[in-house]
Amino acid sequence: MIENHQMEVNHHAPDVVMWRKNETEYCRQFFTAETWQRIRIHGGLKEWSEVVWFQLGVPRFAFITWLAIRNRLSTGERTGAWGQPQGCLFCGEPNETRDHLFFACPYTYTLWLEVVGTLLGRPPDPDWESTLELLTTHSYGRLEYLLVRLVFQTAIYIIWRERNDRKHLKKPKLPSQLARIVDKTVRNRITSTGYATKPRLRGLMQVWFLAHT
Numbered sequence: 001m002i003e004n005h006q007m008e009v010n011h012h013a014p015d016v017v018m019w020r021k022n023e024t025e026y027c028r029q030f031f032t033a034e035t036w037q038r039i040r041i042h043g044g045l046k047e048w049s050e051v052v053w054f055q056l057g058v059p060r061f062a063f064i065t066w067l068a069i070r071n072r073l074s075t076g077e078r079t080g081a082w083g084q085p086q087g088c089l090f091c092g093e094p095n096e097t098r099d100h101l102f103f104a105c106p107y108t109y110t111l112w113l114e115v116v117g118t119l120l121g122r123p124p125d126p127d128w129e130s131t132l133e134l135l136t137t138h139s140y141g142r143l144e145y146l147l148v149r150l151v152f153q154t155a156i157y158i159i160w161r162e163r164n165d166r167k168h169l170k171k172p173k174l175p176s177q178l179a180r181i182v183d184k185t186v187r188n189r190i191t192s193t194g195y196a197t198k199p200r201l202r203g204l205m206q207v208w209f210l211a212h213t
């Protein structure tokens, strides 16, 4: 039976190694990205993925936010399990957890209140899960949603950096000083988008200012 389906063999062409590109295609070139897609385990899309990954995001802020969402930042609670108990470096609360840092801590909540302004469309909640749920199941306008994610990620990044600076005994900053850094970082990012000339982003800076007047 199998003799009826013999492959046509070209004896003139040399044998070559081919890389599998997808289900049906093979090619001579090796592509790291395509191979990675073929061999990695594809997980379902997380409901919070839009909160972390979006076009105007800053990769290093997104990365720290991703770690925070997965509760993988090395907070005092986590390093405590290895024998290095550590409290909150902002307020002295004995157990430094992700939920405490973002934003149940009086210091970071003061900062969050100031930098998020009225962007959330409701009074900011110090509870981590509530904040994340609000950002995940949002009903924001396009520009507001860009900014709310940007300021959320920037605040997380700057808080984490200040926390690490304090750990290394650098001079502590006041919430108002940190708020100015967050504000400037967000405005620099808005400026770098060239928003004024892009129809989809026009008004981005105005929305930011309106939320902080």
Ligand SMILES: [Zn+2]
Residues within 6 Å of the ligand: 088, 089, 090, 091, 092, 093, 100, 105, 106, 107
């Ligand atoms: Zn604290």
